[in-house]
Amino acid sequence: MAVFARSFAAAILLLSMTTFGFAANKVIIILDASGSMWAQIDGKPKLEIARESLRTVLQSVPADDEIGFMAYGHREKGSCEDIQLIVPPQAGSASAITDAADSLKFLGKTPLTAAVKQAAEALKYTEDKATVVLITDGLETCGGDPCALGKELKASGVDFTADVVGFGLTADEGKQIACLAENTGGKYIQASDEKALQEALVETVAAPAPAPAPEPAPAPAPAPKAAEVDYNLIPQAFLKEGGEVPKIDVYYEVFPDDAKGVGGDHVNDGYNAVKFHVPAGNYIVVASSGGAKAEQKVTLTADKATELSLNLNAAELSIHARPAPGADVDRNAQISIAYPGGTSDSNYGEVKFVVPAGETKVTVKLGAGEASETMQLAAGQVVDKDMIVGVGKAKANAFYTKGGEKAETDVGWKVYKAAKKLDGSRDQVTYAYGPDSQFDLPPGDYVIGVDVQAVSTEQPFSVTVGQMTDVNVTLNAGVLAVDAPGADGFKIYEAKKNIQGERKQVTYAYGEKMQSTLAAGDYVLVTNFTTDKADKETPFTVKAGERSELKVE
Structure with a gap:
């Protein structure tokens, strides 16, 4: 069945691109990258089927077709805003789209209504003919109304169509999103079983019938031919001689037994419970699954079905x-x-x-x-x-004061082993940026360092296997904002001078305005001006958890 799942997704996408007018329009493919795509069909995750289907189908798309790629649910868990146009519609985008699909993480929610609306706007649907192909394995989870959106886009668009592929949805689930396609004049395809796969393959792969030619004169009756069987090769691979059939995909290829052999072009291929009909002759059959491979020579006739067993060992x-x-x-x-x-x-x-x-x-x-x-x-x-693996999680946040406001920007983290080396330094384990940063760490004692603009501090913490540890670091800091019209830049020093009468520089900036996080304390701001105006020193104090604003003229 896994063969049908993979081929099914490819066939459905190809159906969308051919039957739905793909070649005539600018098209954006929307791929559901929510966490439910980890569900498996016959032992293979849906997301892998979707990636491989995109790769297979896009290879056959003409180079001048303008295709874009959008995904949702691939960057954040629980976010209804996680929608991204990763590849804008453009010619020759097949490689960029497959690379983007391969790099996706599947972990979020399903804001499919908002995604279709954004894709329509990216295609300028109120000005040009546009098509969106949505591939989803789930229903709307962010409060959107796909039925109402379909009517809205059809009414306001020049010639807008949304085609929807329900990947693994039940019939009842499919009815809840089919209206999005139907209200725009598009099609909804239920991609759920072998029958649907076969029908899709017939519809997308079979070439249209040519116009009937004038009836020729009756030809002489052909000489009787020997009866042919429907399939003359039925291969099957086993883990060992007489053992089990692998429960994941087995790929079969049939090569002519000639000078090129398996180094040449195959005459046929397929997955799992596949049957072949090839011209009578000598062949090499290759079976591969994962990292294992087996091959065997066979002689085939047109009137006999040969069952071939291949031992993958x-x-x-x-x-x-x-x-x-x-x-x-x-x-x-x-x-x-x-x-x-x-x-x-x-x-x-x-x-x-x-x-x-x-x-x-x-x-x-x-x-x-x-x-x-x-x-x-x-x-x-x-x-x-x-x-x-034997790890616990640590979630890190920095606060200006204990229990106060959380630092949200320019937050950098480094995690070190707690034990110091002979030279007094520590080994760095990992790093991250931003609030709510999470780290998977082996059990033990650590020190986390945080940098928030001009403030740096450290805090020890410990990790226990299987447990989440909240590491909340208090910066004891505030924010300074400076506005100095005509200034060329700024330097900030600690107010206290050392024994040589010098102050320690804390940070600097260029331009007429600056803003920085500073540890609570007394400072001196030196403002440099672009004109002949002399530098100006301004003493100031930063209080923890407070914002200070200076106007320098």
Whole structure:
């Protein structure tokens, strides 16, 4: 069934681009990147099916078609504003779109109504003919009304159409968003089962019938031909001779048994429970799944179905990455599988993968935590395993005063091991920027350093496996804002002079205005002017949690 899921998504998208007038319009594809796309169809995440379908279909799109790409739910959890036009409509955008889809994280909500509205506006739908193709596996979760939006866009647009692909939705769920397509004159396609796949493939792949030619004169009756079977090759791959069929995709290719062999072009290909009809002759059949591969020569005739068994000599791994025992799978955890002859690194959260028999090393990385295990795997072995990274989470915020206002801009974090080295320095573990920064860390003692403009401070904290630790750092600081018309720049010094009569410079800026966060205390502002006007010194005091404003003339 996984073959049908992958091909289904590709067929549906191709259907959207051909049947829906894709080539005639500027088009924006909207991909649902919400967290529900991690759900699987026959053991394969929907998001992987969608990525591979985009890659497959876009290769066949003419280079001068103007296609854009938008996603929602790919940057923030729980946000209804997380909508982004990643690739503007342009010719030759296939590579940019597939690269963008491959880099998406799937973790947010489903603001599909707002996304369609933004895509329509990006296409200038009130001025030009425009088409939006929405691929969603969920319903609106941000209060939008897709039915009302469809009517609005149709009424105000020049020639606007929204086509909707319900990826894995039930029939009842599909009815709730089909109105978006129907109210714009578009189509809604239910992408949920093998039958729908077959119908979509027929509709999108089969070439239109040519206009009937004049009837030729009756030809002589053909000589009787030997009866042919519908399929003369039925391949099937196994983990070992007489063992199990892999529960993830197996890809089959059929090559002519000639001088080029598997180095040449294949004559046919397909996934899983596929059947082939190829001309009689000698062939090489190759089966591959994950990192395992097998090939076998076969001679085929037109009147006989040959069932071919291919031995992958492999094991099947199912890995689930968890930060702590009993915790949910963490979709940010990277899973790397090093198997005989190769490595697979593009796996996150959990993965099913087939590897050749032998030594395989699985490494899971989550933030600064890492866990690995080396396994000796036998052909036919099926392993279902939780990999525990053993980390806790720390969430960091900086406040101007204890219990006061939170710092929101120019916040930089560095996390160090608490223990100092012989030279007094500490090893840096990781870093981040912004408020509510989160870190996955192994258990132990740490020191976090924070920089907010001209203020720097540190605070120790500890991490326990499986627990969230809130690290709230008090800056004991305020904000200074300066307005000095005609100024060229500023320098701020501590008010207190050292024993040599010199002040320590704290920060500086250029122009007529500046704003900076400063630790509470007394300072001197030196204003430099662009004219012959002399520099001006202005003493001031910053109070924790307060804003100070200076006007220098």
